[in-house]
Amino acid sequence: MAGLSFSNVSKLFAGTPALDDISADIAKGEFVALLGPSGCGKTTLLRLTAGFEVPDRGSITLNGQQLAGPGQFVPPEARNIGIVFQSYALWPHMTVAGNVAYPLEVRRLPAPERKRRVAEALAVTGLTAFADRAPAQLSGGQRQRVALARCLVADPRAVLLDEPLANLDLSLRAAMQEAFSAFHRRTGATMLYVTHDQTEALALADRVAVMQGGRIRQFATPEALYDRPQDCFVAGFVGDGAVVAVTAAGSPQGGRLMVEALGQRIMAQTATAQPTHVCIRPEQLRIDPDGSLAARVSACTYQGGRFRLVLETEGETLIAHAPHRARPGDALRLSLGSPWAFRDPATTALLPELHHA
Template sequence: MSHAEPLVRFTGVQKTYDGEQLVVRDLNLDIQRGEFLSLLGPSGSGKTTTLMMLAGFESPTAGDILLDGRQITGTPPHKRNFGMVFQNYALFPHLTVGQNVAYPLTVRKVPKDEQARRVAKALDMVRLGGMADRLPTRLSGGQQQRVALARALVFEPQLVLMDEPLGALDKQLREHMQIELKELHRQLGVTFVYVTHDQGEALTMSDRVAVFNEGVIQHLASPEALYETPANRFVAGFVGDSTVLKGTLEGQNTLRLPDGQCLQGVNVNRAAAGAAVEACVRPERIALQPVGGPAPANALDARVARAIYYGDHLRLLCALGAGQAEATVKVPLTRADSNPHPQAGEAVRLVFEAPSTRLYAV
C-alpha cells in the first residue's frame, strides 16, 4: 500500500436524521497519517456528526468511510481502535485514575503486568505520574481532562478523536492545554481529529483545518492559508476578525464604495463587474497614517470612534461613514513606543494592502 494513501477517506458521505434535511452533504475528505486535523464550525454545521460517523456512533445515510483503504461503515466503535476524548471527560467516579486509564486495556484483555507498564507510561505522558491511586473527584478539571487523554492514548490507537475536549476549562487553562496537546501530538505522531467551534484553538493547534457550514466543508487548508486567503465570505467572517466594506465591483478587482471612492483588491470568487461585493480585510493588514498631504493609493479617510487597550496592541474602531460598518485596526504596542496613538474623535487615514483586500460576491 502506498504510504501516501490517506489513513481515513470519506467519499460522498451524507447524513440525515429525519430523511429530509441533510446534516452532512456529500462529504469528501482525506485525513492524512499523523496529522492534526481540526473540524471547525458553528453549532449545527455538521462537524460533530462527521466525527461521530468516523467513531462509529452514527452511520452514514449514504457514502463510504475507508480506514487504510478498507470500508469501516459497518464496523462497531469498539473494533475501530480509536481513542476518544469528550468535553465532559466521561471518567468513572468510583475508579481510581489508574483504573480509569487501564479500562480500555482491561476490555482488550491485556495482561495485568503489561497494563501496569502502559498505564504508568500514559500517565507520565500527560504529566500525571504518581497520581494513579487518586479518585477523579480529587482532581482539577485540567487534571481530569489529562486522565481522559491518557485513557484515549493508553492502548496505542491509530487515531484519536476529540470532541470539544477543552470546552469546560477556563481560558488560561484551555490555552495551556492547547500547547500541551500540540506537543503531545508532535511527540507521538498519532493522527488527531479534533472538533471545535473555537477558531483560535483550531488555528493554534492544527496542521490543517476543515471549516464546516450547513453540512459542507467550506475550506480545508493550513491555518495560515485559512486566515490569510479565506476561500469564501463565510470563512472570511468566521475565522478571525475582519473589517468589512460594502460596494460594487468595477472592472475585475476594484471595489467602488457608495461614496465613489475605490479600493483595489483580489476578486476571490470571480464576481462579475457591477455585482454587489464585500471586501474583507484583517485588522493588522490596515496601516495607519496621519491625515494631511497627498493620499497614498488604496487609502480611505476615517475618524476614530473608540480606542481599546489590549495590552500588546491598541484596537481602533474607525468610522468610515457612507453606511459602512466601523473599520477595525490593530496597532502593535511596545514599551519603546513613545509616539502618541490616535484617540477617539481624531481623523486618521487608513491604507489597505491590495493583496489582503479580498472581494467576495454578496
C-alpha cells in the same frame, strides 16, 4: 495515502440534512480541526467517524479499511478509535491509573503489559505523579489529561476530540492546547478535533475544515483560511476584520488587481479577474494622518499591548489595531494595504461568469 477519508457522506435527522455530501481526505498523522458554529454538522461528522451514527449515504475509510458504506458497518468497539469527550467521562471510584488502565482490562491484556502501557501513557501526558489520585482530587486540566491518557493507552488508529476544552477557564485552555500539541508531536496520531473556537483551531491544527449548514466551506491550512478565504462566510468567521463588496477596476497582473471599494481604488491580492468582495484584516489598516480613507472610532478595547479599534467609514465597519487608546467619536485617517479579493459563490450564483480565474 489518506489516513481518514470521507466520500460523499450525508446524514439526515428527521428528514433534515445534518451533513450534505461531505468529501475530505485527512493524511495519516495529520491534526485536523472541524470548525464552525453550533449546528453546522461537525459533531455529527465526529460521531459518524466513531461509529455512534450510520451515514445515510457515502463511505468512511480509515487506513484503507472501510468503516461505513454501502453494505458495510464496523461497530465502534471494533474501530480502535480513541475519543476524548468534553465531559471527561472518568470513573469517580477509580484512581487515575485505574481509569487509564480500564480499556486494557476490557481487552483482557496481561497485567505486566497493562502496567507498562499505563506508565507510558501517564508519562506522555505528564500524569505519573498523579497515578494514585482520584479524579475528584484533580483540576479540570488534569482530568482532561487523564481522558487523553486513557485514549492513548489503547494505541488508537485515530483520536477524536469533541470540544475537549469547552469546560476549562482561559488559562487552563492555553495549557491544554500545549498539551494536545505535545501529545500529537510525540504520538504522531491522526487527530480530528471538533471546536467552535477559531483560536483553538488555528493554533492547534495542521489544517482546518470550516463548516456551515452541513457542508465544508473551505478546508485549508490556518494561514490560508486567514489570508485567502474562499467566500464571505469563511472570511467573516475566521479571524478579525471586515468583508466589503468590491468591483474590479482593471485586469489582474501577477496576482494583484485594482478594485473599487470604500469610495476609492485599492490594489488587492486576488486569484480571480472578477472579485465580488474583499477581506480587510486589521494588520492591513494603518492609522496615518495622510491616509486616503477617513474613519470615525465607534469603540476601543484594550487587548494587552495594543488597542482594538472599531471604525466606521463609507457605510462599512472596519477593525484596526493601534498602540494608543482612542475615544469613540474620534476622527482618524487610514492607509490600506493589499487585502485579499475573492469571488463569493453565493453572491455570484445568479450572475453570469464574465471571466475565469
